[in-house]
Amino acid sequence: MRRQRTSFWETLRYRGGIGAAVWVLHRVTGLGILLLVSVHVMAAFLMNALDDPISTAVTRWYESRPVQVFVYFCVLYHALNGLRVLLEDLCPPLLRHHRELIWLQWAIFIPVFGLPAFFIAQGIVIGNP
Amino acid sequence: MRRLDERNGLEYYLWLFTRLSAILMLCAGAAGIVYANLWGRTLMDAPAQYRWAFFPIYWHVQNTDVPDVFPVWSNAFWRVWCTILLFLASWHGFNGLRVVVEDYLHPPVLLILVKGFIGLLFMFVFGAGTVIIFEWF
Secondary structure, eight states: OOOOOOOHHHHHHOOOTHHHHHHHHHHHHHHHHHHHHHHHHHHHHHHHHHOOHHHHHHHHHHTSHHHHHHHHHHHHHHHHHHHHHHHHHHOGGGGGGHHHHHHHHHHHHHHHHHHHHHHHHHTOSSSOO | OOOOOGGGHHHHHHHHHHHHHHHHHHHHHHHHHHHHHHHHTTTSOHHHHHHHHHOOOTHHHHTSSOSOHHHHHSSHHHHHHHHHHHHHHHHHHHHHHHHHHHHHOOOHHHHHHHHHHHHHHHHHHHHHHHHHHHHOO
C-alpha cells in the first residue's frame, strides 16, 4: 500500500461530502480519546504515587462536566463509526448502502449521545461534580 | 475489503489488529453495561455505569452507594480483564496515532523520531495503567 502524501490543510479542504466528514470526525474523536484517556491514566498514576496538587487538579478537570460530555461524545462517535466501518469491511455488499448506513449511525448517535449528555451537563445524575 | 500486497505484511496485521481490538472493546463495553445492570442497577447511577463499562476498575464504582466493593467489583478476574482491555485500547490508540502521523509528517528522520516517541508514550501509559490495576487495586 502506497501512502498518499497529504497535508493537514488538504484534509480540511477536501470536498468529499459526508463520507470525508465522518472520516475526519473519526480521526479527531480518536485523537481526543487518546489524549484525554492518556492524561487521565497518567494523572491517576501520579496522584497515587505522589499525591501532588497538579495531578489532583488534572483529575478534577477530567471529571468536570464539559470534559465528561466531550469524552462521551468522542467514545460514542468513535465506537459507532468504527462499528459501521467494521461491518462494511466484513460485508462489502453493505457499501451499496453506505450513505444510508451513515444516516442510520447518526439516527442512533443523536439520542444515545444527546440524552445522557443533557443529564450530565445539567448535573441531574449524581456522581458528577 | 482492501487488498494489500505481501510486502506490507506488518501493516496488514496492524490493520487487522485495529479491527479485532475494536470488536473486543465493543463487546467488553456491552458486557460491562450488562454486568453493571445485573449487580448494581439500583445502586449505581448512570455515570458510574458508563465509567464501569468504559473501564471496569473498582475506582469507577467507588463514589456510589455500592456497599461492599471488593467481592463483586474488585477481584483477580477484573484485574486480568482490565489489563487486557488496557493493552488493547492503548495499542489501538497509539497505533492509530502512528497512522495519522504518517499521513501528515513526511521528513523520514523526523518520522522515525516521532514514531519512537509514540512507542515510548505507549510503554509509559500502558506501564502506568498496569501499576494502577495491580498496585492500588
